[in-house]
Amino acid sequence: MSSYFFSEWLLDTRTEEIPFHWYTVPLKNLGEAEVEAETATIVRQLRRNHPGWAIASAGHLIGAFQPVASDEIQLQGEQKRDINPSIPLERRLLERLLSRSFELSQNRADYRASYGKVIPRKPTQVVGGIEIRRYLQFDMNVGRIWPNHCGL
Numbered sequence: 001m002s003s004y005f006f007s008e009w010l011l012d013t014r015t016e017e018i019p020f021h022w023y024t025v026p027l028k029n030l031g032e033a034e035v036e037a038e039t040a041t042i043v044r045q046l047r048r049n050h051p052g053w054a055i056a057s058a059g060h061l062i063g064a065f066q067p068v069a070s071d072e073i074q075l076q077g078e079q080k081r082d083i084n085p086s087i088p089l090e091r092r093l094l095e096r097l098l099s100r101s102f103e104l105s106q107n108r109a110d111y112r113a114s115y116g117k118v119i120p121r122k123p124t125q126v127v128g129g130i131e132i133r134r135y136l137q138f139d140m141n142v143g144r145i146w147p148n149h150c151g152l
Helices: 032-049 088-104
Strands: 021-024 055-058 061-064 076-079 111-114 117-120 125-127 130-132
Touching: 032 055, 032 061, 055 088, 061 088, 088 111
Parallel strands: none
Antiparallel strands: 021 061, 021 076, 055 061, 111 117, 125 130
16 A cells, blocks of 8 residues: 655745855767766765765756865866756756755665655564565755745
């Protein structure tokens, strides 16, 4: 038997209120899939160098809430400017960064969190040797909220 709980939180936070540092990965003559793969490799290395920091990527962009410094990784064009939510690549980067930040905020002793899921380390039940765990699956969406949608 499956049980589901749907909920939605709407935050009235503007992108200019979020401190954001981003970097451009030097592009080679690669297709979109290769650029994403190369950028993901760089992000994994940056996460190893800065454990516990929310660092994410989208396309050829890498973003973090604090400046990321690395001697062995060449990043170009550090910028500290607001995300423009009308640009899909920038919006996707912020969504991934917020999602990563939420995952990192979980108590690691009690929960595993990655790829939009928070799973308890201890099962809620064991039936016939099968562990049963309830989990939270989440999705972050950044977009424009018009005043009539949030009661303003």
